[in-house]
Amino acid sequence: xxxxxxxxARLSDKIVEGTPQTDKPQHALIxxxxxxxxxxxxxxxxxxxxxxxxxxxxxxxxxDIRCLIITGTGKNFCAGGDFTGGAENSKIPFxxxxxxxxxSTCMELLNIKVPVIGxxxxxxxxxxxxxxxxxxxxxxxxxxxxxxxxxxxGMHSGMSLSYILPRLIGLVKANELMFTxxxxxxxxxxxxxxxxxALPDEQVWPKALALAEEIAACAPNAVQLMKQSIIKNLDWDxxxxxxxxxxxQSATFNSNDAHEGIAAMMEKREPVFKGT
Numbered sequence: 001x002x003x004x005x006x007x008x009a010r011l012s013d014k015i016v017e018g019t020p021q022t023d024k025p026q027h028a029l030i031x032x033x034x035x036x037x038x039x040x041x042x043x044x045x046x047x048x049x050x051x052x053x054x055x056x057x058x059x060x061x062x063x064d065i066r067c068l069i070i071t072g073t074g075k076n077f078c079a080g081g082d083f084t085g086g087a088e089n090s091k092i093p094f095x096x097x098x099x100x101x102x103x104s105t106c107m108e109l110l111n112i113k114v115p116v117i118g119x120x121x122x123x124x125x126x127x128x129x130x131x132x133x134x135x136x137x138x139x140x141x142x143x144x145x146x147x148x149x150x151x152x153x154g155m156h157s158g159m160s161l162s163y164i165l166p167r168l169i170g171l172v173k174a175n176e177l178m179f180t181x182x183x184x185x186x187x188x189x190x191x192x193x194x195x196x197x198a199l200p201d202e203q204v205w206p207k208a209l210a211l212a213e214e215i216a217a218c219a220p221n222a223v224q225l226m227k228q229s230i231i232k233n234l235d236w237d238x239x240x241x242x243x244x245x246x247x248x249q250s251a252t253f254n255s256n257d258a259h260e261g262i263a264a265m266m267e268k269r270e271p272v273f274k275g276t
Contacts, residue, residue, distance in 0.1 A: 005037050005051035008058040010065065011209075029216040030209075031065040031114075038074025043082035044092065044127050049105050056108045066223065067215040068112055069208050070135060071119035077144070078128030083262045094253040099246035103127075103159050107239060109134040113224050115215050119208035121201070125149050125183065130159025133168065133194070136227065139208045140186030140195040152181035153265060154257030154273060156248035160238035163245075167234070169193050 011027035033055045035042035042048070059068055072078060081092055092102050109116060109131070118135030122144045129146050132138065140146065148165065150157045157178060166174040169192050177184070190198035199207055215223060230236075252258055256276045264271035 003036075004055075005045070005048040006033060006035050006055045007051065008033050008055040008062075010062070011069075024213070026213050026216045029064065029066045030212045031059050031062055031068045033059060033068065033070045035070075035072035035076075035078055038072070038076065040082065041076040041079035041123075042072045042074065042128070043079045044102065044106070044131075045082050046092070049102060053105050053108070056105075056112070059112055065114055066218075066220045067115050067117065067212040069117045069119050069212055070109070071205065071208070072121050074122065075144075076122045076128070077118075077120045077124040078131050079123065080126030080128040080130075083266060094250055096243070096246045096250045099158060099249055100242055103130075103242055103246065104239075106131050106159060107134060107242070110238065113227070114220075115223065115227060117208050117211055117215075119205050120144065120146075120186070120195070121204050126153070127159055130157075130161050130164070133161070133164050134159075137211060138195045138197075139204050139211070140189055140198045141201050141204050142186045142190075142198040143201065144186050145183045146186060146189055146194075147181065147183035148178055149181045149183060150249075151179060152261060152271065154255060154259070154261030154271065155252040156245065158245055158249045160241045160245060163238050163241040167236070 009032060011030045011032055033052075035048070035052075037043070037045070037048060059065070092098065106127075115137065116135045118132050118138040120132050120138060120140045122141055124132040124144070124146050126149050129148055132146065148157055148161050150161075162178065165178065168174075169177075173192055176182075186195060186198035189195045197207055257271075257273045260273060261271045
């Protein structure tokens, strides 16, 4: 199980290696999804997306769990797209439909009935930042970097971030982060209301686990119905903006600016954008 790019298990499953295990009874009521390609920064490659789809499906089928934790291995929670070969060799098809398919896989996290806690162990940039924001409660690494860096890459945002981010932190702060593409620490993210907690690396998992244990001790039907009510009362529907974002991201990805932005990122230099 643990050699997959992403996997699901209950915390009580002893067959899972490399994750903290205890004998607390409530751990049979808590599920976990783990991004498990640390050497590739847990990027959203086709292999990762296929494994993530399976993991989310497994979590949905496990109707006995009362809470789910999503986390990553290594120094990254999720690095988003894999551009190691440059824009022309992107592992993800940057057509509108290709992007819809990619982001729809990740956004199935929103359709999990139980509360989802993000144990954001490390960096989450771009699409990975979008995945981080799909959780209901977020515990960040205070020293890790987060952000929607799309403007720095010459392309439109994805993962419905233009819908989600303003609703989480307000319009003007979302504008600032989106238009600058700036990366920020987990500590700053806590201050602006993106994260419930920002803690040192070694405290992220224990805090997420403690929250999950609290939730698992509550009445499951009541908690799940409250999650549904909160979503309905907010008119929360990130899926509704997915197609439009994918259209704009596909168009901007095929621009000269996007090729320059991605090349600059890989070459660790400042991009020179010309608006073409």
